[in-house]
Amino acid sequence: xxxxxxxxxxxxxxxxxxxxxxxxxxxxxxxxxKNVLKGIGDDAAVIKFPGPNNRLFVTxxxxxEDVHFSLLWSTADEIAMKLSESNISDIVAMAAIPxxxxxxxxxxxxxxxxxxxxxxxxLMRSFNKHxxxxxxxxxxxxxxxVFNLCLLGESKKGKxxxxxREKDLICVTGTLGxxxxxxxxxxxxxxxxxxxxxxxxxSKKSLLQRHLQPKxxxxxxxxxxxKYATSMIDVSDGLASEIRHICDESSVGAIxxxxxxxxxxxxxxxxxxxxxxxxxxxxxxxxxxxLIFTIDKDDINKLKKKFKxxxxxxxxxxxxxxxLLSKNGRLSKLHKGGFDHLT
Amino acid sequence: xxxxxxxxxxxxxxxxxxxxxxxxxxxxxxxxxKNVLKGIGDDAAVIKFPGPNNRLFVTxxxxxEDVHFSLLWSTADEIAMKLSESNISDIVAMAAIPxxxxxxxxxxxxxxxxxxxxxxxxLMRSFNKHxxxxxxxxxxxxxxxVFNLCLLGESKKGKxxxxxREKDLICVTGTLGxxxxxxxxxxxxxxxxxxxxxxxxxSKKSLLQRHLQPKxxxxxxxxxxxKYATSMIDVSDGLASEIRHICDESSVGAIxxxxxxxxxxxxxxxxxxxxxxxxxxxxxxxxxxxLIFTIDKDDINKLKKKFKxxxxxxxxxxxxxxxLLSKNGRLSKLHKGGFDHLT
Numbered sequence: 001x002x003x004x005x006x007x008x009x010x011x012x013x014x015x016x017x018x019x020x021x022x023x024x025x026x027x028x029x030x031x032x033x034k035n036v037l038k039g040i041g042d043d044a045a046v047i048k049f050p051g052p053n054n055r056l057f058v059t060x061x062x063x064x065e066d067v068h069f070s071l072l073w074s075t076a077d078e079i080a081m082k083l084s085e086s087n088i089s090d091i092v093a094m095a096a097i098p099x100x101x102x103x104x105x106x107x108x109x110x111x112x113x114x115x116x117x118x119x120x121x122x123l124m125r126s127f128n129k130h131x132x133x134x135x136x137x138x139x140x141x142x143x144x145x146v147f148n149l150c151l152l153g154e155s156k157k158g159k160x161x162x163x164x165r166e167k168d169l170i171c172v173t174g175t176l177g178x179x180x181x182x183x184x185x186x187x188x189x190x191x192x193x194x195x196x197x198x199x200x201x202x203s204k205k206s207l208l209q210r211h212l213q214p215k216x217x218x219x220x221x222x223x224x225x226x227k228y229a230t231s232m233i234d235v236s237d238g239l240a241s242e243i244r245h246i247c248d249e250s251s252v253g254a255i256x257x258x259x260x261x262x263x264x265x266x267x268x269x270x271x272x273x274x275x276x277x278x279x280x281x282x283x284x285x286x287x288x289x290x291l292i293f294t295i296d297k298d299d300i301n302k303l304k305k306k307f308k309x310x311x312x313x314x315x316x317x318x319x320x321x322x323x324l325l326s327k328n329g330r331l332s333k334l335h336k337g338g339f340d341h342l343t
Numbered sequence: 344x345x346x347x348x349x350x351x352x353x354x355x356x357x358x359x360x361x362x363x364x365x366x367x368x369x370x371x372x373x374x375x376x377k378n379v380l381k382g383i384g385d386d387a388a389v390i391k392f393p394g395p396n397n398r399l400f401v402t403x404x405x406x407x408e409d410v411h412f413s414l415l416w417s418t419a420d421e422i423a424m425k426l427s428e429s430n431i432s433d434i435v436a437m438a439a440i441p442x443x444x445x446x447x448x449x450x451x452x453x454x455x456x457x458x459x460x461x462x463x464x465x466l467m468r469s470f471n472k473h474x475x476x477x478x479x480x481x482x483x484x485x486x487x488x489v490f491n492l493c494l495l496g497e498s499k500k501g502k503x504x505x506x507x508r509e510k511d512l513i514c515v516t517g518t519l520g521x522x523x524x525x526x527x528x529x530x531x532x533x534x535x536x537x538x539x540x541x542x543x544x545x546s547k548k549s550l551l552q553r554h555l556q557p558k559x560x561x562x563x564x565x566x567x568x569x570k571y572a573t574s575m576i577d578v579s580d581g582l583a584s585e586i587r588h589i590c591d592e593s594s595v596g597a598i599x600x601x602x603x604x605x606x607x608x609x610x611x612x613x614x615x616x617x618x619x620x621x622x623x624x625x626x627x628x629x630x631x632x633x634l635i636f637t638i639d640k641d642d643i644n645k646l647k648k649k650f651k652x653x654x655x656x657x658x659x660x661x662x663x664x665x666x667l668l669s670k671n672g673r674l675s676k677l678h679k680g681g682f683d684h685l686t
Contacts, residue, residue: 032474036443045478047443047495049392049399056392056399058478060493062447064485100379100390104405104491131375135388135401142407144486148447150403150493152390 038160044090044151046158057153059090065145073186073195076115077122078212083149084126086236089216089289091153093234094160095226097219100135101127102150106142130219153219159226161233164250164294168230170314171300172262173217173290176239177278180285181267182211184274207266216289221307228303229293238286240323240334243314246294247323256314256334258327283334381503387433387494389501400496402433408488416529416538419458420465421555422490425630427469429579430494432559432632436577438569439498440562443478444470446492449485473562496562502569504576507593507637511573513657514643515605516560516633519582520621523628524610525554527617550609559632564650571646572636581629583666583677586657589637590666599657599677601670626677 037055038046044059061083063069069079084101091098103123107116127134132151185204189195198204216234226232231250233242239261243254263278271278282288294316295303303310314326323334380398381389387402404426406412412422427444434441446466450459470477475494528547532538541547559577569575574593576585582604586597606621614621625631637659638646646653657669666677 029474032476036476036478045443045445047478056495058443058445058493058495060445060447060479060481060491062449062481062483062489062491064449064483064489067449067483067485100388100401102388102401102403102493104403106405106407106410106489131372133375133379135379135390136403138403138405138491140405140407140410142410142487142489146405146407146449146485146489148403148405148481148491148493150401150445150447150491152399152401 044094044096044153046094046160055096055155055158057091057094057096057155057158058150059087059153060148060150061087061090062146062148071145072190073199074212075122076118077125079145079147080119080122081126081213083147084123084130084132085214085216085289086287087149087151088126088130088132088219089234089236091151092217092219092222093232093291094153094155094158095222095229095232096153096155096158097223098130098132098151098153100152101132103134103137104148104150105137105139106144106146107139108143108145109141130216155223159222159229159232159293161231161245161249163229163231164246164252164254164316165230165296166252166316166318168294168296168316169300169312170243170246170254170256170292170294170316171310171312172235172239172292173221173225173310174288175262175264175267176235176288176290177263177267177271177281177285178207178210179214179287180211180281181270181278182208183285183287184276184281185270186211188274207264207270211287214287214289217291222291224307225291225293225303225310228299229295232291232293235288235290235292236286238282238284239292239313240283240336241286242292243334244323244336246292247319250294250316251319253317253319253321253323254314254334255317255321255324255326255331258325260311260313262311262313387437387439387496389437389503398439398498398501400434400437400439400498400501401493402430402496403491403493404430404433405489405491414488415533416542417555418465419461420468422488423462423465424469424556426490426492427466427473427475428557428559428632429630430492431469431473431475431562432577432579434494434496435560435562435565436502436575436634437496437498438500438502438565438572438575439496440566441473441475441494441496443495444475444492445494446477446480446490448480448482448491449487449489450482451486451488452484473559498566502565502572502575502636504574504588504592505594506572506574507589507595507597507659508573508639509595509659509661511637511639511659512643512655513586513589513597513599513635513637513659514653514655515578515582515635516564516568516653517631518605518607518610519578519631519633520606520610520614520624520628521550521553522557522630523554523624524613524621525551526628526630527619527624528613529554531617550607550613554630557630557632560634565634567650568634568636568646568653571642572638575634575636578631578633578635579629581625581627582635582656583626583679584629585635586677587666587679589635590662593637593659594662596660596662596664596666597657597677598660598664598667598669598674601668603654603656605654605656
């Protein structure tokens, strides 16, 4: 269910290969590229348009039944909401405003109208919350449900993964690892077929919702943070992976303070129950859709006056130092985790 | 393999239902809609942006293994080319210039690097021909191949399905029914397992290519026709279906001259061999990616001076007359054909 867990041959490797091929065409036809500010390699592509709000942001996400979601425990509206929020989160993480959506669906032949209505209800709930308009799409049939959303956003400027500078602080909104805790709880109950009972357990509801109905931060929050941040990214693949993206794109290193990673009490409890480390959920889980950003020390208080729901979890260092985890005064390499290794 | 053949519950019904739901939100939040010129219901959505080339066109298409393509006879580069050309055709049919593409892929776990390279080669061949840039996407795994392309185009103005007026002539570029003839030939040879032999039959190659490697008209052609046309659409679902779209969106009726529908000699031969009517291929086949347009009688010669590869196949009449087929001096109702009836 974790996005990066299911990527063929490692998504990033494939993206790198493709983008290498594509960007080689840049030299041949430079005029085509003159309005492209960001292509492959950030949360969304960025295209310059004339006018005041003159940058167009485009992101797309595909979700596949039994890969990204299971009908065992996800309802149609939850599937739609997750699809929407994950795309919106990509636009928000660029400090842009999500605007126009395009939905493609491969639907199983015996799909009920009720299922489709429920799906559309969930989609529109998320779209209405974020003021997104559905402007088009495509429907086809297939053996498994596959949904693809392409989302356009706009902004005067936006905030990229690149831009982090040495001595910047690394911050994160909300808490991390909740989505993974919810998923692990479901998987544990799948073993003895008790997940239906679990879904009705009120004490677990809020945590399960963090996996089944994750929420993107809002565009207002993204723009506010973007005003002070030097770089930004959303947590779709886990803290470790996202920090690496920032470091790669900004040509810097990072130290993450193990003890500062914000973990909710509920996630700590579940992790303890499942004999696992909740910090691993945060580092390698993903689908939390919180925002990770880097910011100059001097700007922290300015941001705090307007937005308080974030924690400092690390600092940007020289590139040659690499990406490190600081635990009990000892530094270790911040490895990528086991979820992108499919080769 | 025909797109509309495989739509769940009739794609158009689903689109109508969804768009009804969506457009009802227009009254609630009119400011969100102020830049939307076309939403669901044309080849692409149209969004107004400030500046000189100030309209953004967006289309998206999803193709599914064993629904839209078969690995029995399609190579990876052919699948990619068809995906690209079908999307490009939607933008060209709006007299806009295709610009930026976003590719989502659900790939089978054991996919070889060779397959992916071949796919990307086909995609880039089509993209390079039409000057399209691949700027992003998503990759995931799944049991069947599913590919989705979202394509952005731009134009100062564009040409829509609406705009046809009484007494306009109806025209079509190239020939129709070739893709369907190619598909039927493949399906016929599938029955006795001789399609491999067929694929090596040089005398059938050019026709098979019309199905396996269909080509969109170019942006230059679309813009040129769009300069004189009153409405335009591309043939993805068959002439009968496309004419209905123009009539619905323009609030007019149409008479199609049966004998004027341009059918190639090769397609006539195949149809005769398969005991079928080649005009049915044109009317109900689809995937020809030719352009159908309506034009004022007085403008026909102006267009002809610059672009010759089209035929007059009918005329626009009053709405109350409906969509008719004129054959041997007798009029009959132009029915939608059997490919959208899946309920």
